[in-house]
Amino acid sequence: MGRGHRPERLGEEIRKIISELILRELKDPRLAMGMVSITAVEVTADGSYATAYVTVLGLDPxxxxxxxxxxxxxxxxxxxxxxxxxxxxxxxKLRHVPDLIFKIDKSMDYGRHIDEIIQNLDK
Known part of the structure; x- marks a missing residue:
């Protein structure tokens, strides 16, 4: 029996809420360094943890x-x-709000690295 798409749907809703809070509510100056974006939220199957992947745009790589x-x-x-x-x-409306874990999303750096490798192959 499949678990359905509940964790994915819940993760997307949590991502929207966190993004809106960063944009409108949170006034921490550390969040003003660059454009902070929540790229994805993964919720565990039991809904006890949600890992939010954060990208900070505007920083020199x-x-x-x-x-x-x-x-x-x-x-x-x-x-x-x-x-x-x-x-x-x-x-x-949840019985238990998942505990949040924040991690830096390294996928853009990885993509940039792969692009450099491909460009070097052409030379």
Missing amino acids: KHEEREKEQEDVLEALRSAKGLIRREIGKKI
């Missing part, structure tokens, strides 16, 4: 301070986790 700035953004989101969970609970 070669800049040596990039990792520190990304960590600052993650820390700002972690400090606002209670507010974010409360808003998720208000907007989505």
